[in-house]
Amino acid sequence: MPIPRFWREIEQRYKGIGSRCKNCGEIYFPPRKVCPECRRESFQNMEEYELEGTGEVVTYTEIHEPHQEFEMLSPYILAIVEMDEGVRLTGHLVNVDYDEVESGMRVEASMRKLGEESPKGLIYYGYKFWPIDD
Numbered sequence: 001m002p003i004p005r006f007w008r009e010i011e012q013r014y015k016g017i018g019s020r021c022k023n024c025g026e027i028y029f030p031p032r033k034v035c036p037e038c039r040r041e042s043f044q045n046m047e048e049y050e051l052e053g054t055g056e057v058v059t060y061t062e063i064h065e066p067h068q069e070f071e072m073l074s075p076y077i078l079a080i081v082e083m084d085e086g087v088r089l090t091g092h093l094v095n096v097d098y099d100e101v102e103s104g105m106r107v108e109a110s111m112r113k114l115g116e117e118s119p120k121g122l123i124y125y126g127y128k129f130w131p132i133d134d
């Protein structure tokens with residue numbers, strides 16, 4: 001993937017910007033240019049859609065031996081979260097103990113920097129989730 005496109009996608013992910021098909025209403029994140037359901041009918045018919053940033057835990061696990069970049073965070077909880085728009089994201093679940101986590105728990109998401117700049121100048125981003133009451 002060419003670098004400029006890589007950075008544009010990082011920015012979209014950072015802001016939680018996906019796309020919505022005006023034909024069928026389906027939301028995609030990361031954004032798509034064409035709706036796989038509507039195909040030709042969706043062409044030129046996709047609009048930007050910003051995720052609300054809230055969702056619920058689908059499944060989760062505790063990681064005791066993380067990749068060395070995440071050593072400081074060990075142990076941490078890795079969760080798959082279904083956002084209210086129906087898209088699924090994977091990230092770190094924070095501000096909660098493992099035995100307090102349950103499927104269906106409401107969480108809010110934010111994007112954050114996980115890794116440092118590599119010799120190639122890339123920074124790694126990931127999602128962070130924390131419980132909310134709503």
Ligand SMILES: [Zn+2]
Nearest residue numbers: 021024035038
């Ligand atoms: Zn569609």
